[in-house]
Amino acid sequence: MKEVQETVQQLNNEQELLKELNFYKGLVDKLPFSLEYIDPELQLQLKKESMGKGVLSPYKGPVKKREMNLDSHYMIPFEEIESFLNPILDLVPHHIVFIDKEGRITLCNLQAANDLNIERNEIIGKHIRDLLKIPDAQINMLETLATGNPIINREVLDKNYGINNTRIIRNPDGSIERVLGIFQFLNAIKEAEKQAIAGRIAAGIAHEVRNPLTTVRGYLQLLQNRVDVETASLFSNLLIPEIDRANKIISDFLRMAKPSQTTEEAVKITEFVSDYLANFLNSEALFHNVEIIYHIEEVAESSCFIGDKDELFQVFINLFRNSLQAKSENTLKITIKTEVVGNKVRFTFSDNGKGISASILNHVFDPFFTTKDDGTGLGLSVSKKIVENHKGTMNVSSSREGTHFYIELPVTCHECK
Secondary structure: OHHHHHHHHHHHHHHHHHHHHHHHHHHHHHOOOOEEEEEOOOOEEEEEOOOOOOEEEEOOOOOOOOEEEEOOOOOOOHHHHHHHHHHHHOOOOOEEEEEOOOOEEEEEOHHHHHHOOOOHHHHOOOEHHHHHOOOHHHOHHHHHHHHOOOOOOEEEEOOOEEEEEEEEEEOOOOOEEEEEEEEEEOHHHHHHHHHHHHHHHHHHHHHHHHHHHHHHHHHHHHHHOOOOHHHHHHHHHHHHHHHHHHHHHHHHHHHHHOOOOOOOEEEEHHHHHHHHHHHHHHHHHHHHOOEEEEEEOHHHHOOEEEEOHHHHHHHHHHHHHHHHHOOOOOOOEEEEEEEEEOOEEEEEEEEOOOOOOOOOHHHOOOOOOOOOOOOOOOHHHHHHHHHHHOOOEEEEEEEOOEEEEEEEEEOOEOOOO
16 A cells, blocks of 8 residues: 555656646747757756747767856847837827838837827738828838938928937847837927917907907997987997997907916805806796706715806806707706716706707817807807816717716815815
């Protein structure tokens, strides 16, 4: 019985040794470099090419101690490097593209794919010209591929404005493995600068127009008591109101064009919606035969935000008036939903009106864009500007069932007293 147990134990040990041997053999085969290992005591030599398997053979030589040589010129396959870099480079807000020696794309980060409006998986393996849609002679990466010289901070002045850099990754033999292109996309910055300049110019013109209007209005009021009744009625019912309307348009425009200082105070969401906002909207709803429903999430009831409640009140008034103008044959129903999403409070202002056509939905926040004969096109522009001044965002979606405006503001605390 003892002999049987010893035999079983020996077999188990041999299986463990064989398992360990296969483990080390597999490890050697997976090593991504060339090596040579000599053990003179065991008289064995292990050789392995970079992409091959280890070969064990007898060794008889003058080496007196163990010796290992690694291929110092070996480079990890660049496909593996790209696979590792890809999710990291997706976080970079510039265009990053790699091409091989044939000009084919091997890596394209997410920013480049989004800005150039392509599907990243479809462009990999295609020529760089298929991505940029410009002649080969204008592609800096192909220039670097042809000349072997990197490009440093070259300004690009075509439809995509920015700063371009290229770099070269070479193989151990000196041939080109990859050309790396980095493009700092500056279209948005250029457009922002243009809009800022246009805003300053327009603001200056608006001031110059408003000054004489104020003077004219003052003289009309002065003359109102010195003319006959019919003329005085013309002044009070037409001329002065029209001047006031022009002044309001200019004031709204200046408010949109220039950043304004908001009054910072802690505003409790429940008090803002249920008391401050509802007091006005409920009376307006009664007058216009509108049904308003308020829904405040439990977490939002005790939360606060920092801002100017008077300015934000104006945002909801503008949305209410827009809903009135979009009223369909059915009774207008408005829902104001308030909820906390992460570290933001989200107000969803919804109505069951006619909705906004998909063709104009992207323009509703544009200054002076309006579909109404007597509209100024500044209400939603000003509203969005107010929300942005509160470090928030304002978006819209619409269908035949109605329109939804989403306003998000930072929450300062979740347990306000």
